[in-house]
Amino acid sequence: MLRVSVAASLLIGLLSGCATQHAGTERYQPLMAQGGKDVMWMPTANNLVTEMLEAAQVTSTDVVVDLGAGDGKIPIEAARRFGARAVGIEFNPDLAALARRNAQQAGVSDRVTIVTGDIFQEDFSHATVVTLYLLTQLNIKLKPTLLAMKPGTRIVSNTFAMGSWEPDATILADGEVSGFFWVVPAKVEGTWAFTGFPGWPEAQVRIKQKSQKFDADMVLDQTLSRRIEGHLRGAQISFDFKDDRDQPQTFVGIVSANKIHGTIKQIPGSVVIATKEQ
Numbered sequence: 178m179l180r181v182s183v184a185a186s187l188l189i190g191l192l193s194g195c196a197t198q199h200a201g202t203e204r205y206q207p208l209m210a211q212g213g214k215d216v217m218w219m220p221t222a223n224n225l226v227t228e229m230l231e232a233a234q235v236t237s238t239d240v241v242v243d244l245g246a247g248d249g250k251i252p253i254e255a256a257r258r259f260g261a262r263a264v265g266i267e268f269n270p271d272l273a274a275l276a277r278r279n280a281q282q283a284g285v286s287d288r289v290t291i292v293t294g295d296i297f298q299e300d301f302s303h304a305t306v307v308t309l310y311l312l313t314q315l316n317i318k319l320k321p322t323l324l325a326m327k328p329g330t331r332i333v334s335n336t337f338a339m340g341s342w343e344p345d346a347t348i349l350a351d352g353e354v355s356g357f358f359w360v361v362p363a364k365v366e367g368t369w370a371f372t373g374f375p376g377w378p379e380a381q382v383r384i385k386q387k388s389q390k391f392d393a394d395m396v397l398d399q400t401l402s403r404r405i406e407g408h409l410r411g412a413q414i415s416f417d418f419k420d421d422r423d424q425p426q427t428f429v430g431i432v433s434a435n436k437i438h439g440t441i442k443q444i445p446g447s448v449v450i451a452t453k454e455q
């Protein structure tokens with residue numbers, strides 16, 4: 178019994194960005210830290226809900242999906258305050274029913290859908306924003322699915338990180354780091370044929386990608402190659418390099434499937450295009 182309560186209080190400590198008030202109704206009152214399929218129920222604190230949705234810059238054009246929706250407070254706030262369409266996926270049917278009632282009471286049931294289901298089974302690939310309050314190991318389990326989403330999809334997590342996928346930003350609430358923010362990067366791993374670099378009309382760039390960062394070999398001619406490091410934010414790609422006169426230049430572009438269109442920041446009007454070779 179002691180072991181159970183120690184484990185419960187440890188988990189409560191871990192799930193630290195939580196609200197202190199219950200959000201149930203007379204029909205069903207969930208208990209703070211009650212068990213869930215893969216993680217217990219603990220609602221995100223109201224101010225952190227707002228910080229998370231603001232960090233993701235949610236607007237009325239977004240579809241926000243909360244994985245493990247509990248009483249529905251994140252999808253409800255996404256709809257009520259930010260005008261988004263929102264979906265909550267919740268395994269516990271009583272919590273899912275409570276979330277639907279809460280959405281109705283908040284007057285947003287036309288924009289909020291609560292799915293009773295398992296986050297590891299349901300398809301949420303249509304989301305433009307994904308919100309999480311799970312655990313690091315569950316975030317890591319979701320990582321391949323999240324990385325396969327459309328480039329530019331934003332992800333916010335209360336408290337828990339995502340292993341080797343470094344966040345693009347941290348989220349502060351009451352002056353403390355309380356969550357993390359990621360943007361799904363475009364996939365650029367492979368060999369690209371670039372045209373338009375100053376001094377080298379043609380170059381090959383061999384990219385090794387790690388989430389939103391990459392290393393690459395820029396092969397400029399048969400005897401000259403340069404090592405570069407670059408960055409992705411959704412479909413936006415950028416890297417610094419030195420041109421044929423050893424001047425620092427910055428390439429910025431947009432990835433769209435097997436093409437990259439961009440420019441050299443320091444050379445107004447310059448056009449650089451890349452096509453994926455393999």
Ligand SMILES: C[S@@+](CC[C@H](N)C(=O)[O-])C[C@H]1O[C@@H](n2cnc3c(N)ncnc32)[C@H](O)[C@@H]1O
Nearest residue numbers: 213214215216219220221245247268295296310
């Ligand atoms: C920590 S609570 C977060 C609730 C809500 N997202 C929030 O931030 O207020 C996690 C929720 O995930 C639910 N859950 C656990 N495993 C799940 C699974 N495999 N599929 C769907 N929901 C799950 C739990 O029932 C619980 O309501």
